[in-house]
Amino acid sequence: MTSRSLDAAQLVTPTSREDAIEAFGDGAELTVLAGGTILMPELNYGRLRPARVLALWNAGVAGIRREGSSLTIGAMTPVAELEAAPEPLATAARSVADREIRAQATLGGNLCATPGGEIPRGDLQAPLIALGARVTTAGAGGQRTEPVEDFLSNGPGGRLVLEVELEEPAGAGHATVGRPHSHGFTILAACAAETSEGVRVAVTGAGSHAVRVHSVEQALAGGASPEDAAENVLKDVQPRDDALASAWYRQRMLPVLVGRALHDLSQKEGTRG
Amino acid sequence: MKLTVNGVEHDVQAPQLASLLHVLREELDLTSPKAGCQQGGCGTCTVLVDGEPRRSCLLPLAAVEGAAITTVEGLGAADELSPMQAAFDEHYAAQCGFCTSGFLLAGTALLNGSPGATREEVLEALSGHVCRCTGYVKIVRAVEAALHGEVHPERVEASFEPEETEVLIPGSPA
Numbered sequence: 355m356t357s358r359s360l361d362a363a364q365l366v367t368p369t370s371r372e373d374a375i376e377a378f379g380d381g382a383e384l385t386v387l388a389g390g391t392i393l394m395p396e397l398n399y400g401r402l403r404p405a406r407v408l409a410l411w412n413a414g415v416a417g418i419r420r421e422g423s424s425l426t427i428g429a430m431t432p433v434a435e436l437e438a439a440p441e442p443l444a445t446a447a448r449s450v451a452d453r454e455i456r457a458q459a460t461l462g463g464n465l466c467a468t469p470g471g472e473i474p475r476g477d478l479q480a481p482l483i484a485l486g487a488r489v490t491t492a493g494a495g496g497q498r499t500e501p502v503e504d505f506l507s508n509g510p511g512g513r514l515v516l517e518v519e520l521e522e523p524a525g526a527g528h529a530t531v532g533r534p535h536s537h538g539f540t541i542l543a544a545c546a547a548e549t550s551e552g553v554r555v556a557v558t559g560a561g562s563h564a565v566r567v568h569s570v571e572q573a574l575a576g577g578a579s580p581e582d583a584a585e586n587v588l589k590d591v592q593p594r595d596d597a598l599a600s601a602w603y604r605q606r607m608l609p610v611l612v613g614r615a616l617h618d619l620s621q622k623e624g625t626r627g
Numbered sequence: 628m629k630l631t632v633n634g635v636e637h638d639v640q641a642p643q644l645a646s647l648l649h650v651l652r653e654e655l656d657l658t659s660p661k662a663g664c665q666q667g668g669c670g671t672c673t674v675l676v677d678g679e680p681r682r683s684c685l686l687p688l689a690a691v692e693g694a695a696i697t698t699v700e701g702l703g704a705a706d707e708l709s710p711m712q713a714a715f716d717e718h719y720a721a722q723c724g725f726c727t728s729g730f731l732l733a734g735t736a737l738l739n740g741s742p743g744a745t746r747e748e749v750l751e752a753l754s755g756h757v758c759r760c761t762g763y764v765k766i767v768r769a770v771e772a773a774l775h776g777e778v779h780p781e782r783v784e785a786s787f788e789p790e791e792t793e794v795l796i797p798g799s800p801a
Contacts, residue, residue, distance in 0.1 A: 361642040365689055387687065394685040395666035398646055407644060411690055452755025454680050454733075455667055 358403035367409045371516065374413040378514040380494035384408055386514065388430055388463040391455055392475070408514075410462075415516055423522040429462030429515040436461065436478065441526035441622075442545040442615075443481040446558075449530065449540070450477050461518060465489060465502070466510035469562050472596045473539045479506060479564030481528070483556035484545040487520035503556070506563040523547040527619030529611045531559075541599045542607055544587075544615040553619065555612060560591040560604060567591065570612055580616035584609045628692055632657065633701030639688065647691055648672045648683035651698060659699035659728040663757075670756030673729035674698050680736045699728045702735065711735045711770070713778045720769035722760035729756045734770040742774050749774070750795065764793050 368374040378384065385404035387393050396402035416430035418439065425439065434456040436447035450456055450464075467476035482489075482502045490499045491513035502518070530543035542559035553574050558564045569586035578586075593604030630639050632655060641650045648665070651657045651674070663671035665684045672684040675697035703709035708716060711734045721727040730753060737744055737752045744752065749770055758766060772778055 359642070360644050363642070363644050365643045367689070390685050390687060390690065391667055391682075394646060394687065397644055397687075398649075398665045398684060409687070409689065451667075452670075453752055454670070454673060454682050454755050455685075457679060458681060458685060 358405070360397060360403065363404050364406045365409060366406065367412055369412045369414070371414050374408070374410060374415065375492040375497075375514065375516075377408055378492060381512040381514065386410065386466070388466075389432065389458045389460040391451075391459040392463055392467060392470075415462075416460075425520050425522070427461055427518045427520070429460060429465075429517055431461045432457055433459045433461070433464065433478070440485065440520070440522045441481075442484060442528035442547060443478065443520075445528045446477050446481040446543065446545065449543075462515040465505065465515055465518070467563075468510075470539065472594075473598055474559055474562055474564075474596075475539060476563055477540050477543065477558055480543055480545040480556040480558040481547075482518060482520065483564055483566045484526070484547040484549075484554045485520045485523055486547070486549045486551060486554055487518050489518050490516045492516060503564075503566045521550065523549050525619050525622045527615040527617065527622065529614035529618060531607060531611070539598060542604055542611055544608070544611040546612075546615040546619040548619060553616075555587075555615070557587065557591060557608065557612065559598075560593045560608060565591050567612070570616075574616070580620060581613050584613035584616060587612045628688060630655075630688070630691065630696065631694070632696040633698060634695075641688055643689035644687045646684050647674070647686040647688055647696070650688055651683060651696075657698050657700050661725055661728060663725070668757075669726075670729040670733070671726050673732050673756070675732055675736060678736065678739060680733045697732070699731055702731065709735065710776075710778050711738055711773045714769040714773035715766075717779060718765050718769035718772060720762065720765045722758075722762045726756055726758045726760075730758070730766055730770075734773060737770065738773055744774055746771070746795075763795060767795060768793075 366377050368377050385407045387407050387409040410430050415428040417428050419426040433447050433450050437444055464476050464478040487502045488499050489502050489505045493513040525548040527546040531541040540559050544557045546555045555570045556564050556566045567587050567590040569589040570583050573583035573586045587608045593601045595601045628639050630637050639650050639654055651660050660674050660683050661671035663669035667682045667685045673680050674683045676694050703712050711731050
């Protein structure tokens with residue numbers, strides 16, 4: 355526990371996107387508060403006593419905008435609203451925690467989710483990567499828009515997530531280690547989407563954030579069957595042990611789940627939405 | 628900061644980033660929301676914010692300024708239970724009681740928003756709430772009775788005949 359009191363935190367609540375970007379600056383010495391589902395436990399248990407908190411609830415960066423087959427999703431959009439987004443994002447959103455959490459947790463928070471303990475969080479990351487989504491952030495050097503996988507590998511430090519853009523895919527697939535009504539963290543999940551640049555595949559639960567699995571995509575593009583292509587997933591990720599599952603289990607389940615996601619995709623291809 | 632709880636406006640002194648749960652329990656002496664896990668996972672601190680169920684442990688005070696908060700203290704009185712409370716009473720849906728406030732409010736929100744909810748929708752709506760006495764069958768039965776308008780407070784002195792075993796999720800051990 356740190357010695358600073360919660361009272362000492364300076365709370366900044368910008369009322370526009372521009373004000374939020376200005377208040378964020380380069381993000382130094384600043385804690386961003388979106389939905390609060392990750393930050394509040396840190397405050398409740400005294401593990402974090404921030405000096406300055408930027409709360410985004412009035413910053414006008416929430417909501418989904420559709421133009422044809424393009425969607426722009428604001429950082430403060432609650433996970434619950436993504437239950438109506440294109441697949442595989444919708445299925446992943448529906449499997450996040452429970453009704454109350456989904457109503458409060460946000461897209462931006464999910465993209466910036468650090469592991470809880472050693473356990474990976476951020477269930478929306480894999481579907482966003484599979485969809486080829488691009489994220490716009492602000493920070494030192496101004497705004498930039500980049501693929502979600504690049505944002506994740508650079509880490510969220512120093513960047514304020516503003517919105518995510520994606521195109522409705524021609525088809526989508528999703529597979530997870532299912533444990534209905536036990537709202538723990540996701541052990542493993544695989545997502546696939548047929549995009550304008552081909553089939554994209556990503557997995558959650560095999561690292562500190564979701565990972566795009568290029569080797570599977572390349573095998574598919576080379577004509578491999580979904581089952582054979584799925585075996586390549588272990589070239590791109592090195593599963594670890596954590597409190598949820600062993601690396602041994604994940605190594606065996608990953609190709610199975612990727613294969614299921616690809617099978618799911620092949621069943622739905624050509625049926626938009 | 629002003630906070631409206633159960634229709635009464637309060638001036639509260641807690642820090643802006645204190646949790647709503649902390650303010651309700653420690654400053655306003657409203658102890659129906661329980662401090663369980665305090666990280667959003669157990670459901671016992673659930674309150675209604677503008678009619679929607681929310682975890683009060685995850686809401687900073689500043690985020691609910693101007694909102695209408697409802698706790699169990701605002702649902703009904705001992706001699707005039709709300710329909711959901713009456714259903715819990717009739718169906719013996721409370722054991723130790725620690726989770727009961729959260730279930731009552733989640734159930735109340737479901738009753739107000741989706742009174743025609745199916746069994747699956749009821750389970751989904753309640754799924755963020757943990758009962759460690761594992762009294763789920765009676766809780767689900769109570770919520771469904773309230774949804775169906777089948778509440779008979781006069782039958783609280785129920786019979787002690789053995790009840791039929793009910794499995795909520797096929798394949799699960801009750």
